[in-house]
Amino acid sequence: MTQPSILVARAVFPETLELLSQHFEVDSNQADTVFSKAELIARLQGKWGAFTTGSERIDAEVLAACPDLKMVANMAVGYNNFDVPAMTARRVVATNTPDVLTETTADFGFALLMATARRVTESEHYLRAGQWKKWSYDMFAGAEVHGSRLGILGMGRIGQGIARRGAHGFGMDVVYHNRSRLAPDLEAACKARYVSKEELLRTADHLVLVLPYSAESHHAIGAKELDQMKPTATLVNIARGGIVDDAALARALREKKIAAAGLDVFEGEPKVHPDLLAVPNVVLTPHIASATIPTRKAMARLAADNLVAFHQQGRPLNPLNP
Numbered sequence: 198m199t200q201p202s203i204l205v206a207r208a209v210f211p212e213t214l215e216l217l218s219q220h221f222e223v224d225s226n227q228a229d230t231v232f233s234k235a236e237l238i239a240r241l242q243g244k245w246g247a248f249t250t251g252s253e254r255i256d257a258e259v260l261a262a263c264p265d266l267k268m269v270a271n272m273a274v275g276y277n278n279f280d281v282p283a284m285t286a287r288r289v290v291a292t293n294t295p296d297v298l299t300e301t302t303a304d305f306g307f308a309l310l311m312a313t314a315r316r317v318t319e320s321e322h323y324l325r326a327g328q329w330k331k332w333s334y335d336m337f338a339g340a341e342v343h344g345s346r347l348g349i350l351g352m353g354r355i356g357q358g359i360a361r362r363g364a365h366g367f368g369m370d371v372v373y374h375n376r377s378r379l380a381p382d383l384e385a386a387c388k389a390r391y392v393s394k395e396e397l398l399r400t401a402d403h404l405v406l407v408l409p410y411s412a413e414s415h416h417a418i419g420a421k422e423l424d425q426m427k428p429t430a431t432l433v434n435i436a437r438g439g440i441v442d443d444a445a446l447a448r449a450l451r452e453k454k455i456a457a458a459g460l461d462v463f464e465g466e467p468k469v470h471p472d473l474l475a476v477p478n479v480v481l482t483p484h485i486a487s488a489t490i491p492t493r494k495a496m497a498r499l500a501a502d503n504l505v506a507f508h509q510q511g512r513p514l515n516p517l518n519p
């Protein structure tokens with residue numbers, strides 16, 4: 198029996214390719230170039246399935262040009278690169294990789310919060326530049342983390358992981374805002390209190406964004422919201438670029454409307470707004486919140502398992518289609 202053919206759109210672990218090769222004819226992009234839309238469409242011709250990352254956009258145009266496509270498995274929990282309604286309309290199965298990256302991503306959210314609040318990268322640059330001549334009482338004085346108020350916007354699995362770290366590890370007073378309120382047992386587990394978005398913005402000492410990107414969350418943090426925050430506050434985004442208006446944020450950082458920001462994701466990444474690069478009070482990392490080898494292996498394995506499960510049993514493990 199001939200095996201269905203799939204595209205693995207980016208470089209991935211050899212063991213993932215080996216597993217996929219046991220079930221599929223694999224066309225893999227080991228050169229790891231990011232395909233243009235035309236290249237993606239060309240490579241998807243005749244393919245039954247695809248293994249993607251957040252870099253490949255699967256939209257109505259791609260779907261119309263690839264009539265053989267039956268399934269796309271994203272190696273990411275976020276799936277704003279998929280037009281799920283268009284995929285559903287064409288009966289293309291969409292999957293993501295939840296759970297396996299929750300704790301690792303929450304660890305990184307906390308690392309970014311700490312680095313931002315305590316000015317880790319800014320002070321390191323100062324030292325490396327040979328500017329450190331003497332100790333002084335207020336040199337790189339940052340914001341207190343323990344005992345402060347941690348605000349979380351978006352309280353899914355990763356948000357709850359950040360909340361648990363803040364409440365149990367650092368004695369923080371945790372408040373959150375989300376589309377829907379958590380069940381009481383989940384709120385108790387992370388000692389988090391539900392507040393309005395307005396109260397969250399106005400009272401958080403450290404605000405962490407962990408909500409999915411959608412038309413509704415586009416620029417959820419813009420000039421108006423930044424104006425409502427404390428001038429001593431820090432903002433951390435480990436969710437998606439586009440949730441923050443990067444130009445407005447750079448302005449707010451320059452004008453000290455908030456104290457500092459830590460950003461792992463950017464509008465139009467891998468490009469970064471030049472105004473953000475020009476301000477010192479921001480920690481910038483290249484979308485690495487889930488980047489540990491065990492977690493990336495677990496994500497790759499789950500994306501592959503989704504393709505195999507749908508092929509063999511007609512049901513993927515993590516379906517996104519309603």
Ligand code: DGY
Nearest residue numbers: 251272273274275487
């Ligand atoms: C995710 O899983 O959504 C991360 O952002 C990695 O892309």
